[in-house]
Amino acid sequence: MNPRTPIAWPARLLVVDVEGNGANPPDLVEVAALPIRDGRLDTTTAGAWLIRPPVPVTAFAAKVHGLTNEHLAQYPTWPEVRHGVREFLSDAWICAHNAHVDHRVLARHLPGWQPAGVIDTLRLARATYPDAPAHSLDALIEHAHLDLTHAPAQRHRATYDAYATALLLLTMADLYETWPELTAVAVPPGLPGAPKPPEPEQEPTLW
Template sequence: MRQIFLDTETTGLSAADGDRLVEIGCIEMLNRRLSGRHLHHYLNPQRSSHPDAVRVHGLTDEFLADKPLFAAVVDEFLEFVADAELIAHNASFDVGFIDAELARLGKPPLAAHGCTITDSLLMAREQFPGKANSLDALCKRLEVDNSNRALHGALLDAGLLAEVYIRMTRGQDSLVIEVSEEGGSTLEVAAIDLAGFELPVIAASADEQAAHEAVLADLDKASKGRTIWREVMA
């Protein structure tokens, strides 16, 4: 299973209004383990960034002026993400900007390159309904260290997202215990089909049944005969 954790930074909030990519970061995971491969580029957007966007990512027009155009890295990017599951937080935003850049170059959208898209924000909202589910909030909730995230950065955020995703989905396919990055080991426990097991049923003894009845009688007395289990048992 090949997954790519993807994040972008942009000049503003609307690809439809001409905002462009200024940074793209991708981190590869194979079978729920980081492979060590990543792709990262700062990009010249050929337009100024909105001041609010600069406050978020810190990438000034001056810094980006000598960076490559998206057209110069598009083939490398498409080769890196081809036929993978792309996981992004608020994926419609990142994918929308990338598809807009591809359209400018006359290339088909990401979905046409064998990519499937998973939105980790939707996953988080389903898993933690009614709670804040920004990347920062998830890092705090799932105990992922994001102390180096003074500003947003595509590669940094993609790495944080990979850790958040693993913790959100831990145990769905296997139990993975990471001991350390330096020569450490992992422990995997394969899924076990419990359908063939018969669980023993141990009947309560007469003394246990009598003690249980005494507790129920006390509760029944305290509730003035309004105990629901009596009605259910009847």
């Protein structure tokens, strides 16, 4: 049996995760972007930013991700890092777990920015692992037996969650033949990269 041809990945694909300060709408306190190049993680060129928010981090949010106001006091504000984040994300496909959330928050912080496409590993997992007990990132880490030995930081930090999501994407991608086949399942309707609906058939005419 001949080996299957690997998926032709896009030239720029970044697995992203963001953490907020608990406000509504949230201000960013951490952004991580981990490249996938030719179907492999590239941790050597990953982007990660810690941000001092204009509104203090709530106690609940700090308990979730561990980023306190005291810790973030030494880091730059969003206007100071915004250009660098935009340049890093520019023209790339992005991938996230429950990608609507990350895309919405990033788009609000980067007016005019639009990725080449958006992969949602939650949507992809529901199609790929329909019998999984649940489709949260924690449940899928266990279900797919992901090895997170080398993941940075800890769960609910953006760098860790981006690493876990990237491994999940690569694990599921092994079950798809082509990139268009994967994106047909993984891109949420209405977000960049979603397959276009077929053109309606023209009614036959006399001429």
